[in-house]
Amino acid sequence: MSEDDMVVRNIKPVPRDVQRTTKDYTEKSRLEGRVESYYHQPTVADIITPDPSNKLAFLKESERFRTDFASEYKEQKQNQRQEEERIRQIKLERQIDRENKHWEDVLQRQDKEVKSAMTHVTKKNDSGASYDPVTLEYRDTLDGDRLRFYDEGKEFRKEVRKLHLYKNINPNGYNPINGEPLQYSDMPIPDKPHPSQRLEEAQQQGRIKR
Known part of the structure; x- marks a missing residue:
């Protein structure tokens, strides 16, 4: 192996200000700065360390757990009382409906009894029987x-x-x-x-x- 082959060709690094002037950097900058409905290519920094606040499931640590136990207990008690009151109201309405139906049936039976009694009421001092009590003949009714x-x-x-x-x-x-x-x-x-x-x-x- 000759000495020329062993020579390492070191490339002098290009400063950043010079890199920004290159065509590649200019093209990327132009693509990132596009507006409206164009697709934005994510940068390397966004891929490696994304911003958690941009996620849909992001939640602050202060909102992740409830620390106001007194309010939570009070809310549970209120919900429990509301449910008990709702059940009590349903039972009361059913009982009222049963009572109303019972008294309606009682009134209907009384009306039927009164009408049935009125049909057998005698007129002109006549007997309510279907036959003549003197001659024992059947009435023509x-x-x-x-x-x-x-x-x-x-x-x-x-x-x-x-x-x-x-x-x-x-x-x-x-x-x-x-x-x-x-x-x-x-x-x-x-x-x-x-x-x-x-x-x-x-x-x-x-x-x-x-």
Whole structure:
């Protein structure tokens, strides 16, 4: 190796004021100084040591922790009392609604009882019964027709029940006393009663239950 190859060529450093005059520095300065919506290239200093105050999650140390414990405790107590008051108010409103509904039902029942009693109030000193207590004849009214239909149905059921008992007690078909065959024809069943036209129309209209 020759001496020329071993010679180190030291480059004299360029001062900063000279560097600022170079084309590269001029171009970077021009790009950094652009305004409006141009993209700004971050500098080396911003990348290595960024400013924490520019971050979205930045929070001051004084605001990071709460130190006023008395105010915090007072706020918790106020929230607790407000919640208890809200629950108490809801219960009170529900109780008031139940009371109002109860008394409305009571008044409705009383009105129904009064109206029901008014329908049976006699006029001109007449009896409120559906029949004449002297002659025992049914009155020519809707209540009289209903009472007649009820009595006829009761008599019909009585005769049918009597015939069934007579047949079930003597299933062999003979009289146990005299030994003669039973005559079921001696116990005729009456015809099934039918409501009057006025009563049937009232039942169809729903004014009277069937």
